[in-house]
Amino acid sequence: MRFSANALLFDSDETLVSSMKSVFRCWAQWADTHGITVEEIIAVEPHGRPAAAIVADLLPADQVARALALLEQAEVDDAAAGGVAPIPGAKELLASLPADRWAVVTSGTRRVAEARLAAAGVHAAHVITVDDVTRHKPDPEPFLTAARRLGVAPAECVAFEDSPAGLAAARAAGMTTVALTTTHKAADLDADVVVPDLAAVSARTSDTGVHVTITVCEGNAEAQNTDERNGTGLRQ
Structure with missing residues (x-):
């Protein structure tokens, strides 16, 4: 064609x-830190959505900013370490x-x-x-x-x-x-x-x-x- x-x-x-393996690693670690199961993340249909929207579906509003900062740093570090x-x-x-x-x-x-x-x-x-x-x-x-x-x-x-x-x-x-x-x-x-x-x-x-x-x-x-x-x- x-x-x-x-x-x-x-x-x-x-x-x-x-980057999927990197995403899974970072999100799984992040979820464990916040007492969230992988199944709960999957339930909010994360793929293709901004992390801020996903996290807002999973945590109280007053926890979102700090949780996002931790997740973003983990994803940046994983990429730099050869995760993608x-x-x-x-x-x-x-x-x-x-x-x-x-x-x-x-x-x-x-x-x-x-x-x-x-x-x-x-x-x-x-x-x-x-x-x-x-x-x-x-x-x-x-x-x-x-x-x-x-x-x-x-x-x-x-x-x-x-x-x-x-x-x-x-x-x-x-x-x-x-x-x-x-x-x-x-x-x-x-x-x-x-x-x-x-x-x-x-x-x-x-x-x-x-x-x-x-x-x-x-x-x-x-x-x-x-x-x-x-x-x-x-x-x-």
């Missing part, structure tokens, strides 16, 4: 950076893109996002975090903010995400969506295209935009099926 756009927007965790790695294909894809044609759009804080990206060897000129917006995924504001930062119309952007909340945000922004099955089954991801990871994606740039190729491997039913139903407004 091939299409063209003017900018590519990427979630960070489990889209560019393999790049998603397959991420560094190669990003290396083919000019800095002004892509951005990171994450629900994490700036400290955590920058720590994980740096530890994974991902160097982004434009990073939109929870600190830059007032409404968070699944609201479209984070993706719209990234498009505005790059000076590109939302309809001319492709968003790469792994979570239902992130995909909903990108769709609401009017963007084409590519889902990675790094954290969810393909059946749970409403996207124009579904791929295992970024190794299936390549790009080249020209004066007319970013030309993206998604490789449909033999037996990759998710990518084949979404390709057949793709009805985006981007240049095919």
Whole structure:
């Protein structure tokens, strides 16, 4: 499958950076410190949501600020200690893109996002975090903010995400969506295209935009099926 756009927007965790093990370690330790079970965390549907919103669902209001500070420091330290790695294909894809044609759009804080990206060897000129917006995924504001930062119309952007909340945000922004099955089954991801990871994606740039190729491997039913139903407004 091939299409063209003017900018590519990427979630960070489990889209560019393999961080799930780090997240589990930090949250499990944090939960134990605060007398919270992992099951209680899972019950508030944490993936793709800002940590502040999750913690606010779990603790009294007067404990949230300190608890968040402890969690953020733990996540920064874990990343610096080698707790994260790049998603397959991420560094190669990003290396083919000019800095002004892509951005990171994450629900994490700036400290955590920058720590994980740096530890994974991902160097982004434009990073939109929870600190830059007032409404968070699944609201479209984070993706719209990234498009505005790059000076590109939302309809001319492709968003790469792994979570239902992130995909909903990108769709609401009017963007084409590519889902990675790094954290969810393909059946749970409403996207124009579904791929295992970024190794299936390549790009080249020209004066007319970013030309993206998604490789449909033999037996990759998710990518084949979404390709057949793709009805985006981007240049095919």
